[in-house]
Amino acid sequence: MIQAAAHIELNINALRHNVRKVRELAPKSNLMAVIKANAYGHGLICVANSLTDVVDALAVARIDEGIRIREAGVQGRILVLQGFSQLDELELLQRYQLESVIHTEQQLSILESAMLQRAISIWIKIDTGMNRLGIRPEQFSVVLQRLQQCSGVQPEINFMTHFANADDIQGDKTTRQLQLFNEVTKLNVGQRSSANSAAIIAWPETRQDWIRPGLMLYGASPLLQQTAQQLMLLPVMSLYSQVIALKQVKKGEAVGYGGSWVADKDTSLGVVSIGYGDGYPRYAKQGTPVLINNKRVPLVGRVSMDMITVDLTEHTDIQVGDQVLLWGDGLPVEEIAAGAETIPYTLLCGITRRVQVMVKD
Numbered sequence: 001m002i003q004a005a006a007h008i009e010l011n012i013n014a015l016r017h018n019v020r021k022v023r024e025l026a027p028k029s030n031l032m033a034v035i036k037a038n039a040y041g042h043g044l045i046c047v048a049n050s051l052t053d054v055v056d057a058l059a060v061a062r063i064d065e066g067i068r069i070r071e072a073g074v075q076g077r078i079l080v081l082q083g084f085s086q087l088d089e090l091e092l093l094q095r096y097q098l099e100s101v102i103h104t105e106q107q108l109s110i111l112e113s114a115m116l117q118r119a120i121s122i123w124i125k126i127d128t129g130m131n132r133l134g135i136r137p138e139q140f141s142v143v144l145q146r147l148q149q150c151s152g153v154q155p156e157i158n159f160m161t162h163f164a165n166a167d168d169i170q171g172d173k174t175t176r177q178l179q180l181f182n183e184v185t186k187l188n189v190g191q192r193s194s195a196n197s198a199a200i201i202a203w204p205e206t207r208q209d210w211i212r213p214g215l216m217l218y219g220a221s222p223l224l225q226q227t228a229q230q231l232m233l234l235p236v237m238s239l240y241s242q243v244i245a246l247k248q249v250k251k252g253e254a255v256g257y258g259g260s261w262v263a264d265k266d267t268s269l270g271v272v273s274i275g276y277g278d279g280y281p282r283y284a285k286q287g288t289p290v291l292i293n294n295k296r297v298p299l300v301g302r303v304s305m306d307m308i309t310v311d312l313t314e315h316t317d318i319q320v321g322d323q324v325l326l327w328g329d330g331l332p333v334e335e336i337a338a339g340a341e342t343i344p345y346t347l348l349c350g351i352t353r354r355v356q357v358m359v360k361d
């Protein structure tokens with residue numbers, strides 16, 4: 001393979017380290033690692049294979065993601081968070097031994113009418129305030145009863161909910177959602193799961209029978225108030241490219257599309273081979289840092305598809321061919337997200353196919 005300028009390096013040791021840190025926070029909980037959306041951009045198969053022996057289950061959003069990891073040989077428990085919406089999808093879940101979330105009455109009807117050879121493992125999702133997926137609390141007992149009478153359903157039925165505001169560490173919305181969830185499910189023996197990364201960190205009482213960390217496994221913090229470093233999480237993905245040209249511009253000259261940045265003094269620029277075609281955010285603001293030779297250098301001008309420009313006036317030692325870190329080990333992705341007015345999730349998920357992946361064990 002020809003070495004591309006733009007590549008990500010995946011640190012599998014960091015991934016496993018983060019699993020240990022999550023377990024230290026919630027030692028009594030089973031850990032379901034969320035690897036939807038191509039494992040948050042890190043590569044579904046590679047991450048699934050690296051996690052399968054250190055977590056208790058994996059979770060994906062969609063059936064095709066579950067099938068892909070089964071076909072890659074992953075053996076443990078896999079939950080499909082969106083479940084099925086048609087009979088043939090239910091049959092796929094069964095064929096590949098994937099567990100399903102039930103979040104609407106329509107799914108229940110499909111399940112009741114299906115002739116399944118092997119019982120499927122079910123998680124009832126209760127909507128406690130997110131108002132996206134999930135049955136309403138008042139439907140719970142009927143749904144549970146109907147599921148218990150379904151021959152195609154395994155007898156141990158689990159319960160889950162999802163928080164809308166777990167990263168808001170001051171408000172009371174998470175506590176209210178949790179109380180409702182516990183109230184609705186209290187008379188039942190099934191296992192409970194509510195916490196995503198933010199809740200695992202900020203709301204200890206949400207660390208129930210199962211926790212469902214996503215972002216924090218990849219070494220980023222979901223909370224503005226706490227950095228990944230403070231949480232002792234290590235970045236799994238580092239995005240690199242190279243300086244491909246140096247250029248001098250004079251005071252008053254405009255740089256890049258739209259001429260949105262104008263040099264206020266004679267300036268040395270570096271052109272770096274990375275752009276929104278790789279997943280670097282187009283809306284990254286002037287001054288968003290990149291790391292070259294361990295020095296922070298500011299972005300100037302608009303991000304284009306294949307290139308960005310950086311101000312090297314203070315760093316005359318930097319040369320064509322020098323490696324550039326866009327985020328990762330030494331430059332938190334949260335900081336770049338802040339610079340682009342987005343969240344770390346979108347940056348990690350947004351890495352595109354042309355970016356080469358190098359795995360560091």
Ligand SMILES: *Cc1c(COP(=O)(O)O)cnc(C)c1O
Pocket residue numbers: 034036081162195196197198212213214215216222
């Ligand atoms: C994505 C997702 C998670 C993981 O969320 P993070 O914020 O990345 O930890 C957990 N549960 C459900 C239902 C999800 O969709």
